[in-house]
Amino acid sequence: MARQEANNVFALTSLLYGANAAYIEDLYAQYKTDPNSVDAEWQDFFAAFQDEKEAVLKEARGAPWKRKDWPIEANGDLVNAFDGNWAPIEKKLGDKLKKKAEAKGEPISDTDVHQATRDSVRALMMIRAYRMRGHLHADLDPLGLAGKGDHEELHPSTYGFTDADWDRRIFIDHVLGLEYATIREMLDILKRTYCSTLGVEFMHISDPAAKAWLQERIEGPDKQVAFTAEGKKAILNKLVESEGFEKFLDVKYTGTKRFGLDGGEALIPALEQIIKRGGQMGLKDIVLGMAHRGRLNVLSQVMGKPHRAIFHEFKGGSYAPDDVEGSGDVKYHLGASSDRSFDGNDVHLSLTANPSHLEIVNPVVLGKSRAKQDQLSADKNGNFIETTEVDRQTVLPLLLHGDAAFAGQGVVAECFGLSALRGHRTGGSVHVIINNQIGFTTNPRFSRSSPYPSDMAKVIESPIFHVNADDPEAVVFAAKIAIEYRQTFQRPVVIDMICYRRFGHNEGDEPAFTQPIMYRKIRKHATTLQLYAERLINEGVLSQEDVDQMKADWRKHLDAEFDSGQAFKPNKADWL
Template identity: 50%
Template sequence: MMADRSNTEDFGANSWLVEEMYERYCDEPESLSPAWRDFFSDYKPVGSPKTDPTGELVRPVTENFEIESQVGVKSAEKTVENVSQVKQAVTASGPAVAQTPDTKSPAIQTPLESVAPEPLRGVSAVIAANMQASLEVPTATSVRQVPAKLLEVNRKVINGYRGRSGESKISFTHLIGYAIVRAIADSAPGMKHVFSVDDQGKPQIQKFNHVNMGLAVDVDKGNGQRSLVVPVLRNADTLDFFGFLLSYEDIIRKVRANKLGLEDFKGANISLTNPGTIGTQQSVPRLMVGQGVIVGVGSIDYPAEFQASDERTLGRLGVSKVVTITSTYDHRIIQGAESGRFLKYVHELLIGEHNFYADVFSSLGVPYQAVQWREDSNSLDSEDALLEKQMQIATLIRVHRVRGHLIADLDPLHWRAPEMPRELDPATYGLTLWDLDREFLTGGVGGVNRSTLGELLGVLRDAYCRTIGVEYMHIHSTEEQRWIQERFEGHGVGEYIVDQRRVLERLNAAEAFERFLATKYVGTKRFGLEGAESLIPMLDVILSSSADNNMHSAVIGAMHRGRLNVLANIMNKDLEEIFEEFEDHIDPSSVQGSGDVKYHLGSVGVFASPKGGSLPIELSANPSHLETVGPIVLGMVRSAQDRIDPPLSYNVLPLLLHGDAAFAGQGIVAEAFAMSDTSGYRVGGTVHIIVNNQIGFTTSPQYARSSKYPSDVAKTVQAPIFHVNGDDPEACVRVANLAFEYRQRFHKDVVIDMICYRRHGHNEGDDPSYTQPLMYKAIAERRSVRKLYVETLVKRGDITLDQAEQALSDYQGKLQGALDAARAAKPAPIKVPPPPNPIGVVPHVETGVERSILDEIFNHLSAYPPDFTTHPKLVRQFALRAQLYNLQQDVDWATAEALAFGSLVIEGTPVRLMGEDARRGTFSQRHSTLVDYNNEQRWVPINTLPNGKARFWVYDSLLSEYAALGFEYGYAHSNADALVMWEAQFGDFVNGAQIVIDQYIVAAEDKWGQQNGLVLLLPHGY
């Protein structure tokens, strides 16, 4: 390759750099890349003699240049080739530039004192030559001033989103440069062509298929010296904005690291220069040979006549900053109209036309709609108009509180285009981007009484529209509403200090556990947590807060998804035991098919918080029937709370984990909510976490429910609902902490809807792409929660990558050690034990009670308090009951019940009776609770027995069998010493609770080794 002057023409404005690199090549060839060394191997530097094909020396061209009008200029092939030629050209062209009389100047007669002139050499000579050569290009310049308001606003939205993710900010130049490329590609393709001449010197146009944009970059060389390099961003018109941004930043990184290669300087057909970064308002740069247009971008500032005005005045007037963009083009091939149309299109793009900002937002994955350009509607002289806007501000604040969640960034997959509901669009209320700098009353939002609309929207969007969305305005209590507002609008959620290392540690554990099982037990069904790993740090925060607040205990009910992960990383179940279940080590107590699958099993453990607190925890066993475990857990919690002093301390935490499809689709969820604040079932609030992976087996949400969210059923009990993006673990732990605080403060249910995804099928052997191909393409491209969080922490400088990977490696080592131990422990051969002996006749159990005790109980049943007025009909009914007992030595069923319950209470055995209309009795027979005829005060005679040593609880249940029986099963499970009874109002009503009977009462002992003393009262001999 002969690297003479003809080879360097492709470098354009970078020709000086070739000379500088050549000097380095001569001094230190090894300091250059192989490509540069190959280029310089036969290079002839500028100013050295050239040879023709015969080997004869060729003298440099010395023909004088002519400075003409913008047409008729001599061919661009006559470029200046050495410093002497520059001098000749300047001298020769002097008269043509300016015809001045030959007069003697006083300065010449009296020379000024100066330093002797120095000749330009090397790089400086090349730059001078290039500038002189550019005079041959007949140029014209188009100028357009563009309002920069929308550019500023949308850039702020983008950078706010990227900043929260630890991403770098985008610059104005990124957006303007991309708009220039779009304008050429869409509207002015002729701007990317260049003038050239053929071998005979005849002019021609060289057309390019793509835009190769030269980026003028100022480089500080040290010692007060600066230089300009113009690396080339190739095929820019084929890129979306994200691709353009990556290519742009890659070039800048190379410049800063001095890593630009030979190819980075070749082939520019347009150039972009931005002297506005140093305050230049307008620039008409030189167009170099070999390019069709150079675009200059000026500073972004207010027009000169407004630059002394204060910001508030400018905001009221609706004055925008402007940016001046110039197009200096080769007039031989580009005409003024085409350049004007090009700048007009750039203008249109920068004010949001042609979906410019929408495309930018989409390519960057910004899950919001871009701000739109609209005309100002301000009326400075109309008080009514100002009042109208102020009223609309109040409406805008409320609608963000009510519906802000609709535009929150909740879906980690971002596979649906974001929408802007009309009620959340400020334009609906007559507010435009011009109002963003105007002040309004806020009603105290953000802790201030007045702020600009831009600041107010910033607070509201940060509160309700980021990776947390909250629904709470359906709550009737003003106190609860304000409590939530203070924590969101007052940045209370943000003030919670996240223990980042703890979150990362828990994510490491969650991901490593699933990856380990996926590697060691390929295809084995385990219902992995991949895609929803943030659940583990959420549970960790809730249980840590419970432990640190001296809670008595916690009971957890969980779905299949991630259950093994919860057992390992929350319940601290022995890892060897978990792996033994995968190794098919048979439990000796499980005979001929008894027992249950590993993801149905329960566990008991002690949770330790990072601060040293401890909390007894129990994970309830449950069958495949979805959501059945909910009321079971509530019953277990109520049973524990009834045994803790003081009463109603609600010191046991119920924590329920749900799948999204089951939460919306299973009626038992609504039944459990309905009982949550009734006296017989109240547990002081349950924390619900929906692991919302946006699919139910193969069923998409639009077929699985009739509401936007699976959590809508929780609104029936005015529970606040916190939606959170599962790929933002810090947001997840913030809402987890807030949910716990809400439960402790108001003793009500609270719901967290963690929106995530399911990386595999319903189980590990299922292929979900049959029914959700687009969703699973998006999932396949999604990095794991842990990786994304590590990336964020490293970008923010919170940890190093080595620290993150070391933590993961440590946990993987722990898993491997447990697996090795499990595989080393070979199970002993299992022998089927002989069948148990028949029970035969049950041994006689003495159940009789002394007559004196029965008399005491019977007499107390009618020993009303002095100020109690009994219903007149009951007076007669109780008189007949006394006659039967005293004279006939006989009792009816209801009296026998009361005597039995009373004797147990005297003996110290708690008694709980629950059923529909159980207190009076369906047939008006029981009357275990009497109601004052005048004031409806209630009196339970058995609870006032003088010698009573235990409590008698009797309640009317809600009109439910399924959840109601499940609750009583859970209650009896946790208190084996109590007599727990559930009464069906009519015998066949038990049919509604058949799942609890089949899966728990009948099968729990075989499946989970659980015994239960629950008594079913089924009238009519059913």
């Protein structure tokens, strides 16, 4: 009998152990607020306690010192999709539909409301699938090396829609910028936004404001990538400069190491856009860091280093005056400093010198940016004061990476880990990965475990823009949104520019020995300039004669600079 009594006591109290404490406290608070909201057995259990209601509710809310904005409140379809409970949003949509029908004086039955809300919920599930997974089915690889996988998860039939439903108007409550939309209209926006030559990853961001800003910025019937005729000509001009520069070096210094940008020329107009749009949003100073790939192109086309100075160095000349001491370095490790002006906004640029150790320049750039920000925040006596994130908007750390190094070098993860700490934050850095899908001779599947080299950035909830480098308009568009996001939220952002490396790791290598399939495709593949020029000609923006004239004018400029390089003498060390 005693054993039976002990068993009964155990049955009544076995639930009272540490793992259930938080649940029981919440249930107790719920009981104190409304006793009928809990089961009768729990009512009997809690009735034995005589605690004050306010004390119980205060305890359930958590410690008084905890963050007031944490945990982040449930964010609509995000939570619904994870727990499978779409009932709250279904009820919300149903109520809105009823109110709209009443406002129009059109009665609507419960059956019609139920069907309409089910359609709305299924449409929102499909939209969320595109937001989450659309980038996996985007046209990102210029070479088309990997075949596209199955995308049933994005098909309307997966969400219960048939072909007969494609032109039926469905209430989506201003998602995608539309109150009502057909499946056909939704797919047009979703495919263009998430499955074209631009793919976006942002659903891992927990801040509802940042997530909503990105959705508002890229989704909608009028949010497509679009440039004026003058804007397109400006992009083409930068492609003419970047490709023409690399080809000129290849002709004049055949076989000499230059670690060319060939295949990733869209980087140059993208950097121009970051400087221009950043200047419009208050940016005054950009500290750049990058490895050797494409460095000479950035030095000349972005930083404004005279071409004659670079040609002088190719001939074996010194990069510094005779009175500057030092053992010297190769031309694709050197930095530069200059001032650029766009639309009346002056921006100072400084490219940090970089050793052969990839990515080690990252903390140098971040520290230099932080120091400049602190200097700008000093009071009139020169004493440093804690800088707010708004103040940090004026100085930007801009880092360029290779895909293999970004995923493989630990210093990248370390810098991300420090990025939000009070003593290290810089108001957000912009990262551009020159993803040529190879690391020296190593294919991505043998050098990293993640689908993208940029996956490391998800640790700090950075938005990631994957973009096909053969669509320079998409690249420039991604760059524009990236700098806008940084200036708005003062957080890091990543652009994963997927391109290819037209030649070997350096110009003396034969890459077909180790990547024969890739380089068979590359040798048949038109350059970004050729593809974009043809596109603009077909659009009627300019003629073939216009393109030829742009190329001829640029070649004439390079020839003149080449001749001037014969007698060029550096008069300062310009990398500081």
